Amino acid sequence: MSGIELYIHIPFCVKKCLYCDFLSGVFDEKMQRRYVAALCNEISFVGKKHRGQNVISIYIGGGTPSWLSEDLMDAIMTSVKESFSLDPLAEISVECNPGTLSSEKLNLYRSIGINRLSIGLQSANDDELKELGRIHNYNRFLHTYDLVRKAGFDNVNIDIMTGLPHQTIEKLDHTLKSITMLRPEHISAYSLIIEKGTPFYEKYRFDAVKQEAGMPTEVLPTDEESYRLYKYTMEFLESKGFKRYEISNYARPGKECRHNIGYWDRVPYLGLGLGSAGLYDNKRTSNTRDIYKYIEISEEIAKGNLPESELSSPYYESEEALSRNDAMSEFMFLGLRKIAGIRRSDFVQMFGIDIEAIYGPVITALRNQGLMDAAEGRLFLTDLGIDVSNQVLAQFLLD
Numbered sequence: 001m002s003g004i005e006l007y008i009h010i011p012f013c014v015k016k017c018l019y020c021d022f023l024s025g026v027f028d029e030k031m032q033r034r035y036v037a038a039l040c041n042e043i044s045f046v047g048k049k050h051r052g053q054n055v056i057s058i059y060i061g062g063g064t065p066s067w068l069s070e071d072l073m074d075a076i077m078t079s080v081k082e083s084f085s086l087d088p089l090a091e092i093s094v095e096c097n098p099g100t101l102s103s104e105k106l107n108l109y110r111s112i113g114i115n116r117l118s119i120g121l122q123s124a125n126d127d128e129l130k131e132l133g134r135i136h137n138y139n140r141f142l143h144t145y146d147l148v149r150k151a152g153f154d155n156v157n158i159d160i161m162t163g164l165p166h167q168t169i170e171k172l173d174h175t176l177k178s179i180t181m182l183r184p185e186h187i188s189a190y191s192l193i194i195e196k197g198t199p200f201y202e203k204y205r206f207d208a209v210k211q212e213a214g215m216p217t218e219v220l221p222t223d224e225e226s227y228r229l230y231k232y233t234m235e236f237l238e239s240k241g242f243k244r245y246e247i248s249n250y251a252r253p254g255k256e257c258r259h260n261i262g263y264w265d266r267v268p269y270l271g272l273g274l275g276s277a278g279l280y281d282n283k284r285t286s287n288t289r290d291i292y293k294y295i296e297i298s299e300e301i302a303k304g305n306l307p308e309s310e311l312s313s314p315y316y317e318s319e320e321a322l323s324r325n326d327a328m329s330e331f332m333f334l335g336l337r338k339i340a341g342i343r344r345s346d347f348v349q350m351f352g353i354d355i356e357a358i359y360g361p362v363i364t365a366l367r368n369q370g371l372m373d374a375a376e377g378r379l380f381l382t383d384l385g386i387d388v389s390n391q392v393l394a395q396f397l398l399d
């Protein structure tokens, strides 16, 4: 399917998790309504420039989009349908958190075309959920999952995290066994990263430094333990029929997230909403991260005034035209995140030059070290290469 993708950001959460540095916060319903009205204005404003382009996937992320009331989600989807040409087979995902869904909401989602849900569980152990500052316990998640299935959703992702404070293989095993028993279609397993500016940073920053330096830690798993947790996750999920198709993502056959694959394949996408990033016309763009400014811009546009901006959209905070080298680097380091890797012929088609002419020496060196392999016109990282993917992918950066 060819076309463009949409990412729509909802920056609201019931409560801020202790490790989270995403662009989200706790705002009341009045603010949520103002924001969604502004978002619908942006959708309509941007849609005018992209009429006729086939939208092949939408990802409504956050934050906690499932916290929005039914009428607000309905308004967003109505705006999208009025402003863009939506492919009848488009994948439309919404990020959800346990405790923020009801049967009524889920029925509404289905009736407006939402066909994939991603649920943030993170762990099946209540002590870990408490430590992370999540709003739910495991029973609450089970209730939400049951509602989701009863409403007829047959494409569901569960997010889990590894590398948690005090996490052992036994605890991870409990989480993995619990979720695979539920037979979701997709599982994402990301490692906890201690981000600056979060309460976790204040609490664990020294441990995080020790972890990175390969030294013994106090609460966080050591570097070696983190690796064991990551390997255990992979082997466990593969033994249960989940195929790893990207470094941190697993799916049953045919249930890979099309939106994310598009991201790694550099399919053009538009970012809508606060702080949203986009890739279009070989430019990386980013909307303003200031919610009051975002609303003000939309309100001005709705009144018929176009706010002045040096950038090509008044919503943008930044806009960067990619050089040919930037685009080639991205093609490699995003594409090689996929287990299937990249196609040599795609590189030629995109850049009009053979991949060996640009990356020949790097590819040869990585293949000699057993970090990369080739087959059927593809280049991909080996298991060993994936284990050290950060170092390997960095070698594809061009000046």
Ligand code: SF4
Residues within 6 Å of the ligand: 012, 013, 015, 016, 017, 020, 021, 022, 024, 062, 063, 064, 097, 120
């Ligand atoms: S629910 Fe997600 S976005 Fe919201 S605070 Fe927690 S981790 Fe961050």
